[in-house]
Amino acid sequence: MDERTRADVERAEAAIVEHYPRLVRLAYLVLPPSMGRHRRVLTAHGLVQRALPWTGPRRPDGALPAQRGPSGEDSYELVRLRTLRLALSYEGRSGRPPTRLLPSVPVVWGLRLFPLAGGADELALDRALSAVGSPVRAAVGLWHLEGLDEETARAVLEEAGVVGADAAQREAELLDRDTGAGAAALLNSGEFDPCTVQTRPTDLLRRRQRTRVSLVAGAVLALVAVVAGLPGGDAAPPATAAHGQPVAAARQALDPDRLLHTPNDQWADTSRVDFTAWPARGRQAGDKELLARALRVWAAPPADARITASADTSTRPPDHPPRLLYAGLIDNVMVVVFHDGERLVRYAEPEEATPTLHFARVDDTDVTTGAALVIGRGNGWMRYLVAPWVSDTTTRDLLAPDAPARGLHLAPDGVTDRVPTPPAAGAGCGRWPVVQLRSSARIVENHAFLLTDLGDLAPVHLTYLPPPSAGEPPRAPREATGTPALLSWARTACSLRALRGTGVRSVNNWAFAEQRLPEDAGLATWVCTRADTWSGPGRVTVELQPPAAHRADPGRIAGRAAGGAACSRFGHQVVGELRWQAPSGKWYLLAAGSRAVEGIEVTGGVRAATGDATLAVRAGRQAPAEVTGRLPGGGSVRAIRP
Structure with a gap:
């Protein structure tokens, strides 16, 4: 408890009253988004009001007078620091206040409070802020809401109890770069203003039902003595107002x-x-x-x-x-x-928030696509509920293919420990967590497989199809747990961010061709990544993966396509083409086809032809060209383009 003089507290109160909207906005930003907007609004107001320090013990007679208290500016810094400490203490508690704080929260009966809705930019920033921890949000708030420089903000964070203030500021800088230069203006918009709110009623039917239950319960208690000796009968349950008379x-x-x-x-x-x-x-x-x-x-x-x-x-x-x-x-x-x-x-x-419903289509599942579901989410983490046939649960980082899988604890009810969530679109991509599950030998299909989260209830199954081998027939995709598969996914994982929230069921990496690069630049692999959705249509991305200095260096996107059967078991004929710059600075047109392609022809501003499944020809970076692959029997297939 702060020991302050009466004058100190009065100055702190004046600072709170004068800067109240500013302090509440900062508290709202730092509090966990998992609390829900209504609860965050009320809690932000409660924390700022609780930031008022207490008066110290009364000075005994004859004691020396206390030193002069803080100035008005110092008083504001004091209440801002106390507000930050209180808001930061909610991190990792799913919005539940620490028992030692017991903050008084304003009571609003029968209404839900929400800040004013913003536009697409505000929504994107809110999502990015939801994906980072409260110290990072605090750093962003001190910069853009309080106008502090990095050195001063770091000192405030450290005084507020943040461990690793430098790391929090580095992550805040990454978030700033990803969200653009308008973060300050967006944070000062109505989307992040808990003092300007709109109201909606709570569940009116449920409130009416609870009131009726309370009245009936009181009446029953009053009449118990009278009716105790009377024969009773089961009353038919009345139809609820919410549902009328359902069939x-x-x-x-x-x-x-x-x-x-x-x-x-x-x-x-x-x-x-x-x-x-x-x-x-x-x-x-x-x-x-x-x-x-x-x-x-x-x-x-x-x-x-x-x-x-x-x-x-x-x-x-x-x-x-x-x-x-x-x-x-x-x-x-x-x-x-x-x-x-x-x-x-x-x-x-x-608790004390509106209910939520999440629907996900999961028809025609199997051992892998029906092996887990997302049972809970928080700020940067999630938990899975796994199928009863899963005998082993581990986690791994797709961007670290050489690192071994790590054990993941599974509770008796099938719920895993917290697993980090993959980065969202617009955020940095320093890691890509996945779970590696193994099915039980009791169902014969005793094998390991990878699942990743793309924002839906059902995780996404990752598979891999290696390059074709001479003399071997085409094969079906296999589990992405072997070394070649992990190396391929290390260079592809970050592209999964673009698929978040699109209803994806499974994603396969198909290494459909290998090509020797011009000027002895090494062996490159052409990969077609196909994402299949639960509703049927898929998305295709073709990329070239040249030799790289690091395992997780991404490949170069050569083309995209939506719908159709390309790169699926019903679309094995595929051609990719890309403009590539050699170490000498010269530009080439590279093209490659899958196993069934017997030759490649280039027309337009660039003309070339080959009887092989790969082609490399000198071409200007912007020279127009049409690339076509020849198929057995006289058919052809056009290259997938951006």
Whole structure:
């Protein structure tokens, strides 16, 4: 507790009143985004109000007078420091206040408060800030909201208790570069202003229901003595106002007693190894009240519920009883996961916050694509719930292909420890965490495979297809756990950021050709990366991976295509072309085709032809050219271009 004179406290109070919006904006920025905007608004106001120091003990008679207290400027620095310390203490606690703080938070009954909505730039900055830790957000706030230079900001961070202030500022500099030069203006916009808010009501039906329950409970207690001796009868449950009079099928879908439960060991004795083979897990799997509440919110979400759906995924209410996969507490958030045959539905009930629903399409899964789901997320981390047939869980960094996999602890209910999330688009790409799982020998398919997170409930399966070998028939993609596969993915992983949130099911790296570069520049590999979505269409990226100084140096993008069957098992004929500069400074047109390509022809501003599957010809950097591959039987295939 600060020992301050009465005058000191009065000056601190004046500083808070004068700079209140400024302090609250800084606190709101530093607090974890996982708290939700309503809770962050209230907590930011509460922390600033609690930043007022206490008066010290009364001076005994005869004691010397205290030294002169801080000036007005010093008073502001004091309350800013106290605000920072309080806001930073929420890091890693899922928005729950540390017990030693017990901050008083303003109470708002019946309303949800949200800062004004911003545009695309504000949203992009908010997402980037959500992907970093609170010390980094504090550094950004001290720079752009407080106008401090790096040296002064570092001193404030260290005084606020930040360990590694230099590292936080370096990460803040990277975030600044990635988000552009307008961060200061964006942070001062309405999107980040917790003092200018819009209001929405909470769940009116739930509030009315709770009020009625309280009144009925009081009446029942008052009449217990009177009716104790009377014969009782079961009353039929009234239809809720939220659902009106649902049809019989819909009513059954909302009955927690009708939820489907798979026997614990069925996965080891079935020909269908997917989400239908998952047993119900979690400590609250038998909590009928929680399950009923989750089903009701799914069927009729309240107005302030947050609903997220993966690409091409329906959010329709349940029309039949779904299968229960999990119900339990994950990082202070009550979570329930259902599977209705084609979708995963994750219901999350944060304490003192609005419920959330996340839908993800997962039809036609298998041992790998049905091996895990994202059960919880936080600031820069996530947890998986893994299938019962997973016998071993590890993690690895795709950008460090030579590093061994590290063990990942798995709780008895199938929930992993926290795993770092891959970087978002616009952020730096210094690492790419993946999980490496191994299926049990009890289902025969005893093999390891890689899964990565791209922002959806269902993780993405990564595979690899090596370069063609002479005399060997074409092969199907294999698991990306061997050395060649890991080396290939080390140079491709960061490109996965562009696929975040697009409903991707699996991504395959196909090394479709190898080519000797001109001027003895070494052996390059042509790679076609195909991302298949749950809805069917895929995205294709063709790149050239020349010799590199570092394992994780990215290749050069040669072309992209959306839709179609290119680089899939139904599109084995592919050609790539790229302008490449040799060490001498000369420019070449490089082209290569897959196994079925018997020759390559270049027309337009550059003319060349070869009977091989690779071609290199001197060409100007901007000279127009059309590259075509010849196929057996007289057919042709055009090169995939940017």
